[in-house]
Amino acid sequence: MRRPRSPCPRPSPPSPLSLRRTLPALLALGLASTPSLALNATxxxxxxxxxxxxxxxxxxxxxxxxxxxxxxxxxxxxxxxxxxxxxxxxxxxxxxxxxxxxxxxxxxxxxxxxxxxxxxxxxxxxxxxxxxxxxxxxxxxxxxxxxxxxxxxxxxxxxxxxxxxxxxxxxxxxxxxxxxxxxxxxxxxxxxxxxxxxxxPEPRPNPAVDSTKDLGVATLVQDTTWYIGNRTNDPFVEQVADYYTKYSMADTYREHDVxxxxxxxxxxxxxxxxxxxxxxxxxxxxxxxxxxxxxxxxxxxxxxxxxxxxxxxxxxxxxxxxxxxxxxxxxxxxxxxxxxxxxxxxxxxxxxxxxxxxxxxxxxxxxIPNYVTSSQRGTWSAKINLPKGASNAIAILSAPGYNYQDNTANTAAYQYWADIDGNGKVEIDRVKAGDYRLTIYADGIFGDFVYENVTVSAGKQTDSGNIKWDAESSGTELWRLGNPDKSAGEFKHGDTPDPTHPLHPPEYRIYWGAYDFIKDFPTGVNFKIGKSNEAQDFNYVHWSVFGGSLRRPEVVTGPSINNWTVSFDLEDNDIKHTTNGTLTIQFAGVATDAGNTDVFSTKLPYYNLPYVVSVNGHDLPPFIVPYYHSSSCASRQAVTCYTTANKFTFPTSYLTSSATNNLTLSLPFNATGVSVLYDALRLEVQ
The missing domain is CATH 2.70.98 (Beta-galactosidase; Chain A, domain 5)
Structure with missing residues (x-):
């Protein structure tokens, strides 16, 4: 049992058509006949x-x-x-x-x-x-x-x-x-x-339609993923990438409409x-x-x-x-x-x-059994006082008592969300009457705001009034790496446009094996706060091993792959009169040996994944990512999957102002099925 839990070139078109509602325009174009208002059901x-x-x-x-x-x-x-x-x-x-x-x-x-x-x-x-x-x-x-x-x-x-x-x-x-x-x-x-x-443009032929009939010149490299770079005159190869996979066309549902x-x-x-x-x-x-x-x-x-x-x-x-x-x-x-x-x-x-x-x-x-009619719905609104620095904020109504990502635990509950405007106002219409948890998150802010006991009544406007979100804090922030937005897109091979094809797709949409971590980071990831570049010096995926692709068929292991280093310098005043340090790591996705199944097994060692942080040689207690929080983000061309987070606490005596500090971020050695994607990291002291 599971646990709960660059566009194409655009030719200049005529005025947009609404083929359902602008029949006169269609008639003028000769694309429709005069209606007889006849519907046939036979x-x-x-x-x-x-x-x-x-x-x-x-x-x-x-x-x-x-x-x-x-x-x-x-x-x-x-x-x-x-x-x-x-x-x-x-x-x-x-x-x-x-x-x-x-x-x-x-x-x-x-x-x-x-x-x-x-x-x-x-x-x-x-x-x-x-x-x-x-x-x-x-x-x-x-x-x-x-x-x-x-x-x-x-x-x-x-x-x-x-x-x-x-x-x-x-x-x-x-x-x-x-x-x-x-x-x-x-x-x-x-x-x-x-x-x-x-x-x-669609590949021609397109192996995803039916690989037994439409394979053409293509080499299977992963499930529903092919190398087609040796095709000639294929519009996808010429304009997009040498690899084609159904995962390149996936999308998150926040703003998805059609x-x-x-x-x-x-x-x-x-x-x-x-x-x-x-x-x-x-x-x-x-x-x-x-x-x-x-x-x-x-x-x-x-x-x-x-x-x-x-x-x-x-x-x-x-x-x-x-x-x-x-x-x-x-x-x-x-x-x-x-x-x-x-x-x-x-x-x-x-x-x-x-x-x-x-x-x-x-x-x-x-x-239609179970359909919730208009009379069974209401409207919810609120005024949110957002933390300083918040942008792209969203309000979510979902099953009470559960993280919104785990609303499958209540199969009777519905879900809703809407953007919060620049004045903090939010309104959601046509909400099924019932009880909800309110969750708010925003770009630039660590953590989510959670508020229980929102009750929406049928046929009524439910106004939750003014709600103040105080951002979580564990003291004075010394530095952050990445932007907390539930995505690894800001890092190398994330949202960066591919420079080698004219449509410049975001690099993460291209099969992961198109890139070679070993060549990109021959000595591993060594990121220096204040000097390194997030888009160049911090990979979008932290692998435990790398390889097993068409480009690099051998699997490479080594401490420079499963261990990453983040280094930083501090002044005396940064840690003077402090006792506790907190490293917050938000993950945009974690792959344990459970993959995307959320099913536990003893066949492999890391269905529950131990993730370890070391501060200047001091190992902190591991963060155990459970099998039911596992996802297939890295291998399936995504930078946002099931998100999770942990706060690693330690005495500030582990830190120093007289030398460079080193954080070591570690996955188990030679764990072939595991990886993590980072959303953002932050160090605080108090």
Missing amino acids: ETNTTLSLSNDRVHFVLNKTTSYMTSVVLDGVDLLGTPVDATSAIGPYVDAVFTPKQDNYVPSAAAGATYKLVQGTDSTGTAYGGMIMSQPNVEGIVGELLEQYWFLRDGETSLHQFTRFAYRNASVPYLTDFTQLRTLFRPHGPLFTHLSTNKDWFV HGLFADGTYTPDNTTFGAWTVYNTKDTFFGGPTYSDLTVDGLVYNYIISNHHGDSTPNITDGFDRTFGPAVFHLNHGPKGGSLDQLRDDAASMANVNYGSQFYDDVAQY
């Missing part, structure tokens, strides 16, 4: 289908895959080469004791239902509902998927429900993964878009542009808070609802679990010849707010 022995004048979706009852996704006469799924290509959207999950990837099917007992009606605005809608009971024969386990289409829209509104009721087996297994996927095949789409700042695929017209029938997008108009039914990170698009368009790719907490499946996730929006759009990715992305992003679709969701709530 069922046969083998299919369910929803369509209106612009889109057509067909769901195969045998496989639960959509096998036709047509916008303005163009099938965006492309050309299938077998039964598992050119499919989707569809739902799959890893949620049984077998821990295999499960897709519902009629053969396994899935049932399918078509619904239709008229919403409160008089707009016709239809819905396709799949229900899979007793997954893999497990009594009480249920997976349901809901897709709704409204007339006049080119979007599917989607919800996913999972339930487990079996008192005789109160704990079933870990809920490892839940997602929906759109899996096109063929050349139509040309670009991948993670967010407004990170979008790239991701998807863009077709620039090169391979469309009339050279017009198309987009296929996942839009997050809500995030309250996800877990992990704003620092949760996951895959977005890699040739497939994902909606990751639950996963541990970067070591984020996932829930236990226990008797009584019943949660409906969503809504999210699967949106299709169509632009003119020469139109830009920005143009279609902006259209999709216009839906990424909590009020979009809210009345419609109330109208169809009769079909």
Whole structure:
């Protein structure tokens, strides 16, 4: 059981289109016909289908895959080469004791239902509902998927429900993964878009779509990671990197709103542009808070609802679990010849707010168990007195009693967050009525502010009034290394733009094996406070060993790898009349032998990782990072994962003003599966 816990070049586009709401512009471009306000919902022995004048979706009852996704006469799924290509959207999950990837099917007992009606605005809608009971024969386990289409829209509104009721087996297994996927095949789409700042040309062929059919010239170097640098005329290689991996397109969820695929017209029938997008108009039914990170698009368009790719907490499946996730929006759009990715992305992003679709969701709530309607929600606000130096501050409402990263421990709780403005004001709308923990963090400030007992009432404005955050302190700060922002991006190979490719991706987004720690730091990391450069002299990952990559296949061990040195000079007055020193280390991610699984085992020695600090030769008690705080940050192209911290205390008699002081930061020697990413370090005395 788990423990709780440089954009592409942008051509000058015409004015952005909103393909849902600006039909006159589409008519002027010849990209839409006059609507007949006709929504069709049909069922046969083998299919369910929803369509209106612009889109057509067909769901195969045998496989639960959509096998036709047509916008303005163009099938965006492309050309299938077998039964598992050119499919989707569809739902799959890893949620049984077998821990295999499960897709519902009629053969396994899935049932399918078509619904239709008229919403409160008089707009016709239809819905396709799949229900899979007793997954893999497990009594009480249920997976349901809901897709709704409204007339006049080119979007599917989607919800996913999972339930487990079996008192005789109160704990079933870990809920490892839940997602929906759109899996096109063929050349139509040309670009991948993670967010407004990170979008790239798609490799051709793209091995991530299906490595058994689309590998091309590529060498596998890690899971879903290939060296493709010896390709010729590949736009990704020419513009982005020699390595391609799905992890390069991941994102944290704090500001994430939309991701998807863009077709620039090169391979469309009339050279017009198309987009296929996942839009997050809500995030309250996800877990992990704003620092949760996951895959977005890699040739497939994902909606990751639950996963541990970067070591984020996932829930236990226990008797009584019943949660409906969503809504999210699967949106299709169509632009003119020469139109830009920005143009279609902006259209999709216009839906990424909590009020979009809210009345419609109330109208169809009769079909969606557990959906929290508008009448069951309220608004929360507060005025936060932030510490001096705070920036980019955020307020989070999450499960009471738990770190927001561990809100999986309460599978009935929802989560919300919002930026705190320059005047300290924050407001969050459409909050599910109930009790919450308030957490606040900000760039530049060590530690989080935690405030329990926030109660939001349905239909009311809950104002918590003035809240003062006094930043944590253990005395006088002598120095800090890094910026406390829950990220290792400021260090070498972090956020620094890659200088070798014209799109200059942040270096951390490129496969870790593209860099050679041994050459970068031949004598190890020796950082001098006040003299060294964080972006050059402090690596973004602290490895215990290095190697095992295509570039350096041999694994190198040595004390200059697992031991780093931070040195500093002090004046007499810095430590005069002081007795206690405190070294605070905030970690942006830690990999123990548990990797991203959060599962304990005795097969390897460091599922619980001892991290040791020595002050001028005095070893301090180790910080034991538990297996359920482990993540796969370094190996999966991220600089923010499950964050944790520790305060190392010691007598200031360990320090000196007559010579250079040395801190040694140590991982176990020759521990092949472990590493840490630093957020920031600070030394204080009192």
